[in-house]
Amino acid sequence: MGAILVALTSAAWPAIRQFGLAFFVTSTWDPVALKFGALPFIYGTLVSSALALALAVPLGLGVAIFLSEMVPDWLRAPIRFLVELLAAIPSVVYGLWGIFVLVPWVRTALGPFLKAHLGFLPLFTGPPIGIGMLTAGLILAIMIIPFIVAVGTEVMRAVPNTQREAAIALGATRWETTRTAILPYARSGIIGAIFLALARALGETMAVTMVIGNVPQIKASLLAPAHTIPAVIANEFTEATTDLYLAALLYAGLVLFVVTLVVNILARLLVTRVARGVEAIRE
Amino acid sequence: MDLRYYRRKWTDAAMTAVTLLCTAIVLAPLFLILLFLVKTGISAINWDFFTKLPGPAGEPGGGMANAMVGTLILVTLAGLMGVPLGVFAGLYVAEHPKARLAAVARFTADVLNGVPSIVAGLFAYVVIVLPMRHFSALSGGLALAVLLLPIVLRTTEEMVRLVPQSIREAALALGIPWWRMTLRVTLPTAAAGITTGIMVGVARIAGETAPLLFTAFGNRFWNWNPLQPIAALPLQIFSYAISPFEDWHRQAWAGALVLVTIVLGLNIIARYAATRQTKPQ
Numbered sequence: 001m002g003a004i005l006v007a008l009t010s011a012a013w014p015a016i017r018q019f020g021l022a023f024f025v026t027s028t029w030d031p032v033a034l035k036f037g038a039l040p041f042i043y044g045t046l047v048s049s050a051l052a053l054a055l056a057v058p059l060g061l062g063v064a065i066f067l068s069e070m071v072p073d074w075l076r077a078p079i080r081f082l083v084e085l086l087a088a089i090p091s092v093v094y095g096l097w098g099i100f101v102l103v104p105w106v107r108t109a110l111g112p113f114l115k116a117h118l119g120f121l122p123l124f125t126g127p128p129i130g131i132g133m134l135t136a137g138l139i140l141a142i143m144i145i146p147f148i149v150a151v152g153t154e155v156m157r158a159v160p161n162t163q164r165e166a167a168i169a170l171g172a173t174r175w176e177t178t179r180t181a182i183l184p185y186a187r188s189g190i191i192g193a194i195f196l197a198l199a200r201a202l203g204e205t206m207a208v209t210m211v212i213g214n215v216p217q218i219k220a221s222l223l224a225p226a227h228t229i230p231a232v233i234a235n236e237f238t239e240a241t242t243d244l245y246l247a248a249l250l251y252a253g254l255v256l257f258v259v260t261l262v263v264n265i266l267a268r269l270l271v272t273r274v275a276r277g278v279e280a281i282r283e
Numbered sequence: 284m285d286l287r288y289y290r291r292k293w294t295d296a297a298m299t300a301v302t303l304l305c306t307a308i309v310l311a312p313l314f315l316i317l318l319f320l321v322k323t324g325i326s327a328i329n330w331d332f333f334t335k336l337p338g339p340a341g342e343p344g345g346g347m348a349n350a351m352v353g354t355l356i357l358v359t360l361a362g363l364m365g366v367p368l369g370v371f372a373g374l375y376v377a378e379h380p381k382a383r384l385a386a387v388a389r390f391t392a393d394v395l396n397g398v399p400s401i402v403a404g405l406f407a408y409v410v411i412v413l414p415m416r417h418f419s420a421l422s423g424g425l426a427l428a429v430l431l432l433p434i435v436l437r438t439t440e441e442m443v444r445l446v447p448q449s450i451r452e453a454a455l456a457l458g459i460p461w462w463r464m465t466l467r468v469t470l471p472t473a474a475a476g477i478t479t480g481i482m483v484g485v486a487r488i489a490g491e492t493a494p495l496l497f498t499a500f501g502n503r504f505w506n507w508n509p510l511q512p513i514a515a516l517p518l519q520i521f522s523y524a525i526s527p528f529e530d531w532h533r534q535a536w537a538g539a540l541v542l543v544t545i546v547l548g549l550n551i552i553a554r555y556a557a558t559r560q561t562k563p564q
Contacts, residue, residue, distance in 0.1 A: 003410075004398075004402065004403075004406045007406055007409040010409075060305075061305075062302045062306070063305050063306045065302050066299075066302035066303060066305065066306050083309065085313060085550060086309070086310070086313045088486060088546055088547060089316065089490075089543060089547075090489075090491070090517060090542060091490070091491075091492065092492040093490070093520070093543055095524065096520060096524045096536065099524055100319075100532070101315070101319055173291055174295055174299070175294060175295040175298040175299065176295070196397060199397045202399070203399020203400070205399065205401045205492075206493050210525065230399060230401045233401055233405070234496050253405045256399060257398065257399070257402045260397065260398055260399055260402075263397075264397040265394055268393050
């Protein structure tokens with residue numbers, strides 16, 4: 001891990017020295033003039049990930065509650081396995097499906113629908129061309145849900161049975177047990193699960209670059225094409241002819257690495273806190 | 284009183300239904316994707332697809348034989364680098380659970396597991412491609428090894444922990460030194476579980492595309508030299524998917540069908556083996 005950090009920093013050094021912190025706030029990306037600002041990519045990465053989380057968190061938690069509290073025992077393992085398979089599908093296959101199935105659907109069905117009913121919001125303006133932020137958010141949501149489900153179920157199962165029994169003994173229904181005894185107990189673990197999923201969404205490359213349109217612009221509309229840090233690295237790295245261009249892309253990669261590292265570390269600390277809480281009660 | 288009772292019961296039933304609905308929505312894409320893969324991919328799968336090189340741009344025909352072999356070579360290279368290191372690190376972490384280095388290694392592996400795969404590619408690029416001045420299978424292998432290592436480390440650790448203490452004590456009681464006990468008794472006992480972990484890891488890296496874009500780079504011809512650019516199935520799917528040719532789109536679907544069959548197959552076998560191992564005898 002240290003080696004990755006050292007290698008990336010040293011290779012990105014020319015760009016870091018040249019652009020410094022201005023890299024984060026300027027939005028000119030001009031390889032010919034050797035001017036590089038990563039703002040559109042940072043914006044695209046953050047917005048597409050936020051969109052994915054907004055869709056994935058409620059759904060993923062619903063599945064986790066179902067798997068942990070509601071489902072009969074014989075059905076738990078098969079459903080868990082199917083969700084794991086969803087996580088095992090390679091991202092390039094998601095991208096392929098995105099291009100040929102999801103993009104046409106957004107162009108002909110979802111986009112026009114959102115424009116017709118919510119078109120007064122700046123979020124849904126402009127022509128629904130199919131590729132763009134919304135499609136990227138959708139595909140990311142599908143890809144990160146398995147992580148929320150897996151970790152979410154794990155931390156909810158880690159809640160001691162005495163907690164459940166206490167709630168049931170007080171006359172709580174199953175949902176009331178979940179709401180009052182399970183969710184508060186597993187809260188930090190659930191937040192950890194969301195952070196893990198966020199790290200995945202931030203770094204996802206192939207599926208996003210295949211559906212987001214790869215246009216470095218900042219538009220309020222979710223129907224407009226955008227760009228992300230991993231996508232720009234994937235697209236332009238082999239075409240970077242000048243050293244400074246390459247260094248700028250590596251700089252962007254370094255930023256991505258550090259951000260995902262921090263998010264991951266926070267997630268791990270939150271998830272282990274639930275496990276420790278369980279141990280503390282047992283002692 | 285009665286009203287309240289019914290409201291609570293109703294809420295309970297409604298929330299159960301909501302979570303069930305969530306599960307259905309989440310699983311729907313899995314079946315949609317598999318359905319489209321089989322429906323579209325199967326038509327482009329034929330003997331040529333498995334035996335021929337890619338055809339010239341725009342001309343129908345040709346196959347992905349070199350890409351499949353390329354993926355095999357890349358995974359092998361990654362395995363040669365990642366598996367021994369991961370197994371020994373996992374052994375160390377499991378046998379010295381209290382050591383500070385072990386805690387650091389475990390935490391690092393967990394965090395490394397969540398690092399975007401494209402960053403692993405950047406790392407391999409800086410370490411191997413930049414000094415050599417050209418793309419190579421070796422750098423692709425290194426990028427995949429970085430992704431494989433944490434998976435192997437963590438499963439080895441978990442599997443070695445499951446080895447009963449009594450077996451270790453029996454070996455030590457016979458006067459065998461600690462290191463031989465670890466290598467000859469603990470490791471073979473845990474071997475089946477570790478193999479399962481490696482299979483899951485291989486399934487994950489076999490489908491990786493992003494770290495190979497600027498390391499293995501892809502190749503339209505056969506290549507057996509690890510120091511030259513090499514084709515890979517995911518790379519080929521990607522470049523065909525974004526190409527303008529109808530026939531290449533069909534081949535991309537076929538390639539994806541093959542890739543998903545391999546990846547899901549490995550996962551299912553690993554899962555089956557894992558449930559058999561943990562069953563009481």
